[in-house]
Amino acid sequence: MIEYLQYAPVASIIFVLTLATSLWAFSNHNIYGNFILNPYNVSRGHKVYTVLTSGLIHKDWNHLFFNMLSYYFFAFQLEVYLGHWQFGALYIVSLILSDLPTIQKHKNDIWYNSLGASGAISAVIFSFILFQPTAGMSILFIPIAIPAWIFGILYLVYCHFASKHARDNINHDAHFFGAISGIIITVILNHNVLNEFFRKF
Numbered sequence: 001m002i003e004y005l006q007y008a009p010v011a012s013i014i015f016v017l018t019l020a021t022s023l024w025a026f027s028n029h030n031i032y033g034n035f036i037l038n039p040y041n042v043s044r045g046h047k048v049y050t051v052l053t054s055g056l057i058h059k060d061w062n063h064l065f066f067n068m069l070s071y072y073f074f075a076f077q078l079e080v081y082l083g084h085w086q087f088g089a090l091y092i093v094s095l096i097l098s099d100l101p102t103i104q105k106h107k108n109d110i111w112y113n114s115l116g117a118s119g120a121i122s123a124v125i126f127s128f129i130l131f132q133p134t135a136g137m138s139i140l141f142i143p144i145a146i147p148a149w150i151f152g153i154l155y156l157v158y159c160h161f162a163s164k165h166a167r168d169n170i171n172h173d174a175h176f177f178g179a180i181s182g183i184i185i186t187v188i189l190n191h192n193v194l195n196e197f198f199r200k201f
Helices: 002-007 009-027 030-035 050-056 061-082 084-105 118-131 148-165 172-189 193-199
Strands: none
Touching: 002 009, 002 061, 009 030, 009 050, 009 061, 009 084, 030 050, 050 084, 061 084, 061 118, 084 118, 084 172, 118 148, 118 172, 118 193, 148 172, 172 193
16 A cells, blocks of 8 residues: 555545545445435535535445446556646546536436446546557456457447436446546646557557
8 A cells, every 4th residue: 555655645545535435424324415416406506515525425335346446447557647636636627527417417306316436437547548548458357358449439339328228327427428528638637648649559
């Protein structure tokens, strides 16, 4: 852990904070009421802070495990590529931006809630893809790696389709717009990344 703190301190702090807060919420359900994002309330100016705090809690162990595993694989390397404050900015801004379409879409649905760090983690993954487009990536439990840039395209297509047709209680909009936010923010923070992206082919 000391090694991670040395070369990726921001990613390490976010990782520990998200784990700690999620575990806290598992044992104290009042945390969900205070931290969860409800677009109906936020669109009316109530609990606007939940745009951030909702990224610190997760629905259950599976939700937490898969998000943190994805974060672990990409975030620590990305901070080295992108820079410390740049990584923090990408994570926080993409967490906010990935929720804005959800807030607009469900602003009249008082029953709808959203939680988890998936939008920001999608941003991390797609920022990583810009730096390492030819790296091998695969879906968990399927041991077939494909180039990261192809994985990214398939991921976006799936999220777009799932957002329109799925009924699985997963916020696919946050995944999609988090990924797009990650690309845009990375290009803003590192103007050379697109040149490096194409040069690696």
